[in-house]
Amino acid sequence: MSIKLVAVDIDGTLITDDRQITSEVFEAIQDAKAAGVKVVIATGRPIPGVQSLLSQLNLNQEGDYVITFNGGLVQDAATGQDIVKETLTYVDYLDIEFLSRKLDVHMHAITKEGIYTANRNIGKYTVHEATLVDMPIYYRTPEEMADKEIVKIMMIDEPEILDQAIANIPQEFYDKYTIVKSKPFYLEIMDKKVSKGNAIIHLADKLGITMDETMAIGDEENDRAMLEVVGTPVVMENGVPSVKALAKHITKSNNDSGVAHAIREWVLD
Numbered sequence: 463m464s465i466k467l468v469a470v471d472i473d474g475t476l477i478t479d480d481r482q483i484t485s486e487v488f489e490a491i492q493d494a495k496a497a498g499v500k501v502v503i504a505t506g507r508p509i510p511g512v513q514s515l516l517s518q519l520n521l522n523q524e525g526d527y528v529i530t531f532n533g534g535l536v537q538d539a540a541t542g543q544d545i546v547k548e549t550l551t552y553v554d555y556l557d558i559e560f561l562s563r564k565l566d567v568h569m570h571a572i573t574k575e576g577i578y579t580a581n582r583n584i585g586k587y588t589v590h591e592a593t594l595v596d597m598p599i600y601y602r603t604p605e606e607m608a609d610k611e612i613v614k615i616m617m618i619d620e621p622e623i624l625d626q627a628i629a630n631i632p633q634e635f636y637d638k639y640t641i642v643k644s645k646p647f648y649l650e651i652m653d654k655k656v657s658k659g660n661a662i663i664h665l666a667d668k669l670g671i672t673m674d675e676t677m678a679i680g681d682e683e684n685d686r687a688m689l690e691v692v693g694t695p696v697v698m699e700n701g702v703p704s705v706k707a708l709a710k711h712i713t714k715s716n717n718d719s720g721v722a723h724a725i726r727e728w729v730l731d
Contacts, residue, residue, distance in 0.1 A: 465729045466675040468494060469504040469529065469662050469688055470721055472515065473645075474681040475698055476503070478717045483518060490722035491519050494729055500669065504529040504658045506644045506684050508572055508613070509537065511595025531572070532642065532684050533661035534613040534652050546664055548653040550612045554639070558615050558651055559604050561635065565627040567619045570599075571612045578602045578610060587618035587647050614652050621646040644684040659687030679713065679724050680705065696724045 470476050477483055491501050501521060503512055509530045516522040516539055526539035536546035550558075555571060559580060562569035568585030571578045576598045579588055584599060592599045602610075617627060624647055635641065640652045658678075666676055677694040678685065681701035689695035689708045697709035698720045706712060711728060714720035 464675065465499060465677045465694060466671045467500040467502060467662075467666055467669065467677070468725065468729060469502045469658070469676070469678040469692070471658075471678075471680040471682070471685050472503060472505040472507060472512070474700060474716050475679055475685075476515070476716070476721055483515070484719045484722070486719035486722040488519065490719075490725040490730075491521070494725050495520070497730060499729060500525075500527070500671070502527050502529060502662075502665065504533070504662065504678070504680075504685075504688060506530075506532040506614075506642075506648075506650055507595045508597060509535065509542075509574060510597050514596075527665055529658060529661045529665070531613045532640070532644070532650055532652060532656060533658045533687070534656045535574070536661050536665055545668065546661060547613070548656045550615065550651075550653055552608045552610075554653075555607055555610075555612055555615065556604060558635075558639075561631070562617055562627075565617075565630055567617045567624060567627040569615060569617050571607065571610065572597070572614045572616065573610050573612055576600050578607060578612075580604055580607075585618055591616070591618065591648075614650055616651070617649040618647055624649060642684040642686070644682055650684060657687035658685060659689075659691040662688050663691055677724070677729060679721055681716070694728060696728065 494501050522539045524540045528539045529536050534548050570588045578600050640656045642650050674693040676692040678688040678692040679696045681698040695708050696711045697706045699715040713724040
């Protein structure tokens with residue numbers, strides 16, 4: 463059965479290590495669009511960190527959609543209308559903020575408007591994230607967060623510190639939230655209903671596309687959920703071993719236009 467929807471991760475997948483879109487990837491996506499295939503960016507980034515890529519790839523036009531916050535937000539890419547929005551409560555924030563202090567790791571919360579941290583000494587990975595996704599950083603005490611619509615919380619720290627913290631997160635948090643590691647220094651925490659996989663299921667259903675007609679391309683653990691639900695899971699050559707085990711196909715690396723290779727081999731061929 464032909465592929466009608468392709469979900470594409472950004473970091474380590476769509477873009478090169480120096481954050482560029484190769485001409486081969488650009489052309490393959492344009493050819494897929496011209497063939498009537500829905501190409502959907504599916505990323506852990508918030509929407510401001512995606513807008514320039516959507517513009518570069520002509521994926522912000524009528525009929526285009528985008529999945530951000532690891533599935534916490536699905537939007538019409540042309541109008542910005544929310545299709546799916548799953549947020550965390552203030553009680554969730556307080557519980558996770560307390561846990562981060564207990565584990566002695568940096569943490570920040572992200573809304574559609576910005577990144578909020580209660581750490582006076584702002585962690586370098588919070589600054590890195592803000593730069594990467596083009597969002598402002600705000601210092602706010604936990605008491606000042608009650609009115610914020612939080613889509614995602616991240617624990618961020620040096621990999622060895624973060625790994626030690628992860629080992630000590632109580633099981634009850636895994637039972638209550640979706641928790642995924644997206645980079646060696648990023649642990650992302652969202653509402654239990656949130657995943658890239660659930661977002662793709664919802665979007666495909668809205669568009670009248672069966673899961674057999676879907677493909678996902680990714681490289682990291684936060685791509686696992688979408689790779690598990692699509693008909694054709696594709697993992698980058700540079701992907702982590704745990705998600706490579708889920709792949710129907712292994713494509714070339716992100717630095718070698720792997721997304722273009724996947725589209726041409728298994729969508730347009």
